[in-house]
Amino acid sequence: MTAGVPAELAARLAALTPDQLDRLRARLREQAPRAQxxxxxxxxxxxxxxxxxxxxxxxxxxxxxxxxxxxxxxxLLAERVQGFVRAHEALRTTFEEHLGVVRPVVHEDLPPRLVRTRCPGGPEQAHALARELAHEPFDLAEGPLLRVALAEGASGEEAWLLVVVHNLVFDAWSFE
Incomplete structure (x- = not known):
């Protein structure tokens, strides 16, 4: 049993399709009271x-x-990354300033910047690409604040998942 969720409800939730889960999340968001x-x-x-x-x-x-x-x-990995973003409001958040006040804006849909590339040069090339992605400035008002590169390695059995995200919406602890 999931903490705080009765076994019957947990089983029913586990049986939902991804589309049914998306619709349920949307309905819950609509019904939840929003504080400023x-x-x-x-x-x-x-x-x-x-x-x-x-x-x-x-x-x-x-x-x-x-x-x-x-x-x-x-x-499949790209689909999973996009699903992860849909499931986590923080990764669909940007920040705007109005009259000197900053506020987070949660978007219904804000896909990550997702690119496919090749890294036949191994770890050195993958780390260099990650540094390049990290040095590009973020637009906090427009987003997205998440960049992901999926890189094919030198062989079909090696690939790289390169993730760069602004600390406003994600921290190093989140990787754990």
Whole structure:
């Protein structure tokens, strides 16, 4: 049994198709009362630091994950990344300023920037590509604040998942 969820309900939820889950989430979002969205103090600090740095990327989380051992279905991995974003409001959030007040804006649909590439040069090339992605500035008002590169390695049994996300919506602990 899932914590706080009766076994019967947990079983019914587990039996839902991805489409049924998406519809359920949409209905729950519509019914949930929305308080005026406010950034956390940490998010306000990160927002100010971003604008003080004049377009230079600051406070980004960057990870290069090597996938080995079996052929990697990058199309399926791309679908999973997009599904993960749909399931997590933080990854569909941007930040706007109005009259000196910053507020988070959760979008119904804000797909990540997802690219496919090749990294036949191994770890050095994958890490260099991740650094390139991390050095591109983020537009906090337009988003998305998540960039993902799916890179094919030198062989069919090696691939890379490169993730760059702004610290406003994701932190290093989130990788755990």
């Amino acid at each position: 969205a406010r950034p956390t103090p940490g998010q306000e600090r990160l927002w100010r630091a971003h604008h003080t740095a004049a377009g230079r990327p600051v406070d980004v989380v960057c990870q290069a994950v090597r996938l080995t051992g079996a052929p990697v279905d990058l199309d």
